[in-house]
Amino acid sequence: MEKENRVSITVIRRLPKYYRYLNDLLNKGINRISSQELSKMTGFTASQIRQDLNNFGGFGQQGYGYNVEDLHSQLGKILGLDKVYKSVIAGAGNLGQAIANYRGFQDAGFEVLSLFDKNPKLIGIKIRDIEIRDVDEMESFIKENGIEIGIITTPKESAQMIAEIFERSGIKGIWNFAPADIKVKEDIIVENVYLNESLFALSYFMNNKKDYVRRD
Amino acid sequence: MEKENRVSITVIRRLPKYYRYLNDLLNKGINRISSQELSKMTGFTASQIRQDLNNFGGFGQQGYGYNVEDLHSQLGKILGLDKVYKSVIAGAGNLGQAIANYRGFQDAGFEVLSLFDKNPKLIGIKIRDIEIRDVDEMESFIKENGIEIGIITTPKESAQMIAEIFERSGIKGIWNFAPADIKVKEDIIVENVYLNESLFALSYFMNNKKDYVRRD
DNA sequence: CTATGCATATTATTTAATTAACAAATTACT
DNA sequence: AGTAATTTGTTAATTAAATAATATGCATAG
Numbered sequence: 001m002e003k004e005n006r007v008s009i010t011v012i013r014r015l016p017k018y019y020r021y022l023n024d025l026l027n028k029g030i031n032r033i034s035s036q037e038l039s040k041m042t043g044f045t046a047s048q049i050r051q052d053l054n055n056f057g058g059f060g061q062q063g064y065g066y067n068v069e070d071l072h073s074q075l076g077k078i079l080g081l082d083k084v085y086k087s088v089i090a091g092a093g094n095l096g097q098a099i100a101n102y103r104g105f106q107d108a109g110f111e112v113l114s115l116f117d118k119n120p121k122l123i124g125i126k127i128r129d130i131e132i133r134d135v136d137e138m139e140s141f142i143k144e145n146g147i148e149i150g151i152i153t154t155p156k157e158s159a160q161m162i163a164e165i166f167e168r169s170g171i172k173g174i175w176n177f178a179p180a181d182i183k184v185k186e187d188i189i190v191e192n193v194y195l196n197e198s199l200f201a202l203s204y205f206m207n208n209k210k211d212y213v214r215r216d
Numbered sequence: 217m218e219k220e221n222r223v224s225i226t227v228i229r230r231l232p233k234y235y236r237y238l239n240d241l242l243n244k245g246i247n248r249i250s251s252q253e254l255s256k257m258t259g260f261t262a263s264q265i266r267q268d269l270n271n272f273g274g275f276g277q278q279g280y281g282y283n284v285e286d287l288h289s290q291l292g293k294i295l296g297l298d299k300v301y302k303s304v305i306a307g308a309g310n311l312g313q314a315i316a317n318y319r320g321f322q323d324a325g326f327e328v329l330s331l332f333d334k335n336p337k338l339i340g341i342k343i344r345d346i347e348i349r350d351v352d353e354m355e356s357f358i359k360e361n362g363i364e365i366g367i368i369t370t371p372k373e374s375a376q377m378i379a380e381i382f383e384r385s386g387i388k389g390i391w392n393f394a395p396a397d398i399k400v401k402e403d404i405i406v407e408n409v410y411l412n413e414s415l416f417a418l419s420y421f422m423n424n425k426k427d428y429v430r431r432d
Numbered sequence: 433c434t435a436t437g438c439a440t441a442t443t444a445t446t447t448a449a450t451t452a453a454c455a456a457a458t459t460a461c462t
Numbered sequence: 463a464g465t466a467a468t469t470t471g472t473t474a475a476t477t478a479a480a481t482a483a484t485a486t487g488c489a490t491a492g
Contacts, residue, residue: 006427010479012420016413020395034439046439047481054441062440063488079416080423094317098310104395104412110419149418173422175415179236179320189428191418193411196320197232199391200295202365202407203326204228206389207296211222212405226449250469262469263451270471278470279458 007055014052015079017042022072034065043215084109086147087175090162091154092117092125092132095177099151100127113145135162142169149173156180223271230268231295233258238288250281259431300325302363303391306378307370308333308341308348311393315367316343329361351378358385365389372396 021041025033035046042049053059053071056078060066076082089096092115099105100112116135117123125132133141141147150166152159152174159178166174166184173189176182179196205212237257241249251262258265269275269287272294276282292298305312308331315321316328332351333339341348349357357363366382368375368390375394382390382400389405392398395412421428 007424008478009427009429009431012427013413013417015420016410016416019416020412036439045481047483048479050440051442051480058441060440061488062486063438063490065439078420080419081416083423085419085422094310094314098314101310102411105415108412108415110415148422173418175418186430187425189418189421189425190430191414191421193409193414194232195318195409196236196324197229198407198409199321199324199326200232200235200297201229202389202391202405203296203301204231204294205405205407206301206364207299208223209403209405211225211228213225214402214406215225224448252469261451263453264449266470267450267472274471276470277458278456279460279468281469 011052011055014044015075018049018052019072019075019079019081022068022075025068026072031068032065033068033071035060037065081108084111085149085173086145087112087149087151088138088142088147089115089151089153090117090135090138090165091115091152091158092119092122092127093153096151096153097127099153100130110149112151113147114141116141135165139165139169142166142171147171149175152176152178152182154178227268227271230260231291234265234268235288235291235295235297238284238291241284242288247284248281249284249287251276253281297324300327301365301389302361303328303365303367304354304358304363305331305367305369306333306351306354306381307331307368307374308335308338308343309369312367312369313343315369316346326365328367329363330357332357351381355381355385358382358387363387365391368392368394368398370394 018038021038022033035049038044038049039046050060056074059071059074087110089100089112096115096117100115105112112130115127115130115132116138117132118135122132123134142150147169148171150162150171150173152162154162156178159176159180159182163174163176163182163184167188171188173191174182174184176190176192177195179194182190184190234254237254238249251265254265255262266276272290275287275290303326305316305328312331312333316331321328328346331343331346331348332354333348334351338348339350358366363385364387366378366387366389368378370378372394375392375396376398379390379392379398379400383404387404389407390398390400392406392408393411395410398406400406
């Protein structure tokens, strides 16, 4: 029961990409797609695509391919995008505001209920109806509103402290933009976005073109 | 000559992490480190760390370990961080401003010379001495100033158009934040930051804890 | 209603990545 | 100085991932 066949991380990281392309197809009104066509779009091999999808069940039909709408909705369920998540953002600087402003997240079911900051100049300001509150109120806000996701967009010096508030408040997942490792108890899911690491990789490839293979 | 032993992407993506930890050690005044200690810090196995580093040469010493300052500087060179890159940002919304504001990039040698937008309300405003200009001037600005890196923080609808301006202007690398695949000629390095994919992965793991293994 | 071709699901194979093992070099201790 | 304890570089073994192959089931055309 413990070690049921877990889906590998490499597969999981590809799912959002499939989802995005299926969404594009849906918007174009295309309702049928083969793994071969998906391969051309995504750059992954057809074989890999079929294997990836079969981790979660046989969504296709021999001789036909995949139904775009069905596969899109199935992947949405697998990714948990059929639910609505309540979230808060710690750090109301440009990055925090950028995330609060981004419609794409809202549309995918990630609702930002409040931003928090310690800068008195920011407190009280609203970003698209979302109020910036004092970080001292964050813990009680999270508890009272049943917030599940905490987003860290503070400088790295504050990241751990914020993470601990999240932990105390019962947050289930953390989306961390600070270039620091945060330590919280194991059952909290932490997804890091290390922008500097991405930039450094760009820099590396610019200096070592031989190692570069384009991946979308 | 063509297929000299290329370093695998998975290795390259770990280098920035090593670099970051070494930087931390440097700031702490620690001048010696073993692969085993690095393993504890980073979560990678000691064996993997030694193998990764040996792709680029033997930086360590048997019985001693690695000299922090030396390894840090070597990795910096490998990543191309010993140079200064001139860059511009297309899209002066919150995200573009966040990047322009972020000292960390500046410190790593990524200099933002200008932001560009089509919104007349933004044009002329300065972010930390960096002026926002009309996107119509972008091509000539890039050419005149020898800009090497173009950063895309526009909505996805404009991303391809911006990428084409970058291509025409002789940009060498593109850091793309728009959730869209951009098509440019093969010798331009493209590094994508797909924030929605990261968020979807977080969502997946929150719904499928069994598949989650923390990776820093 | 049947035959042909298409495209999946699934298994086998190959390739890549990770981990383990160990000889050689160095440090640190007695 | 001599010996035990470290710790690397490197090769070998193992595990994981990607690709290829193939049998099966549907769709479509006549």
